[in-house]
Amino acid sequence: xxxxxxxxxxxxxxxxxxxxxxxxxxxxxxxxxxxxxxxxxxxxxxxxxxxxxxxxxxxxxxxxxxxxxxxxxxxxxxxxxxxxxxxxxxxxxxxxxxxxxxxxxxxxxxxxxxxxxxxxxxxxxxxxxxxxxxxxxxxxxxxxxxxxxxxxxxxxxxxxxxxxxxxxxxxxxxxxxxxxxxxx
Amino acid sequence: xxxxxxxxxxxxxxxxxxxxxxxxxxxxxxxxxxxxxxxxxxxxxxxxxxxxxxxxxxxxxxxxxxxxxxxxxxxxxxxxxxxxxxxxxxxxxxxxxxxxxxxxxxxxxxxxxxxxxxxxxx
Numbered sequence: 465x466x467x468x469x470x471x472x473x474x475x476x477x478x479x480x481x482x483x484x485x486x487x488x489x490x491x492x493x494x495x496x497x498x499x500x501x502x503x504x505x506x507x508x509x510x511x512x513x514x515x516x517x518x519x520x521x522x523x524x525x526x527x528x529x530x531x532x533x534x535x536x537x538x539x540x541x542x543x544x545x546x547x548x549x550x551x552x553x554x555x556x557x558x559x560x561x562x563x564x565x566x567x568x569x570x571x572x573x574x575x576x577x578x579x580x581x582x583x584x585x586x587x588x589x590x591x592x593x594x595x596x597x598x599x600x601x602x603x604x605x606x607x608x609x610x611x612x613x614x615x616x617x618x619x620x621x622x623x624x625x626x627x628x629x630x631x632x633x634x635x636x637x638x639x640x641x642x643x644x645x646x647x648x
Numbered sequence: 649x650x651x652x653x654x655x656x657x658x659x660x661x662x663x664x665x666x667x668x669x670x671x672x673x674x675x676x677x678x679x680x681x682x683x684x685x686x687x688x689x690x691x692x693x694x695x696x697x698x699x700x701x702x703x704x705x706x707x708x709x710x711x712x713x714x715x716x717x718x719x720x721x722x723x724x725x726x727x728x729x730x731x732x733x734x735x736x737x738x739x740x741x742x743x744x745x746x747x748x749x750x751x752x753x754x755x756x757x758x759x760x761x762x763x764x765x766x767x768x769x770x
Binding site for chain 1: 658
């Protein structure tokens, strides 16, 4: 994948397939420790320990159209290439947390990329899911929480074009306030 | 600065159009959003579809996402369902092709033949 934000979009699809109704994406960029940490936390169906161990292997998949799945293996490969790693914590019936980390300054680290498009894609396709995004850049923080938006909207759906365009503007302001948090 | 309070205004404005829409049978546009689609560029395709729908105020068009369609080499794939018509599958899409599909197929009912899977597989 050309951008880390594309990996995030891809891993979130696993949470959606696991029927999560709450998904949190947390990004911590710390230049003093030179790390970029990404956490994707869901309350979906989860999996047992044995499967969580095997999931970094491309020949492990939940899909039925074929016997390979590349989402987690691609992210795993991207992390380990950049002096990082990937860990999966999961419990059946409770949910799954994927933690991926990179050396921030590593020459092979893909840019974070367009997180705004990734968030819009997730929100647009899954209006019923509560989506929380937390981005920490050198201890500055930006938060986005669809629960607050849904509360203000009442009976209007969050994936209405006008609402999505407001969200886009809100995210742009948020990323600008992190200054440097949103590389494009 | 944008604030959550702006949403109150949007809510009021949107409620009328929603009531209108309930009476129409909608067109569905489905974008493949699995690993294969994402890696091939499905996200910007989806964004351009969303922008074009907003630009032309196509209130009765529903945009949805789906998993792997099973033809990864042809991604990004966009499927168009018009009520009463057969599904049309567009392959190897990009943002400008997607805008053309919206303008011609969705808005005028004219299938863009050369982007369809039928044309690709010839």
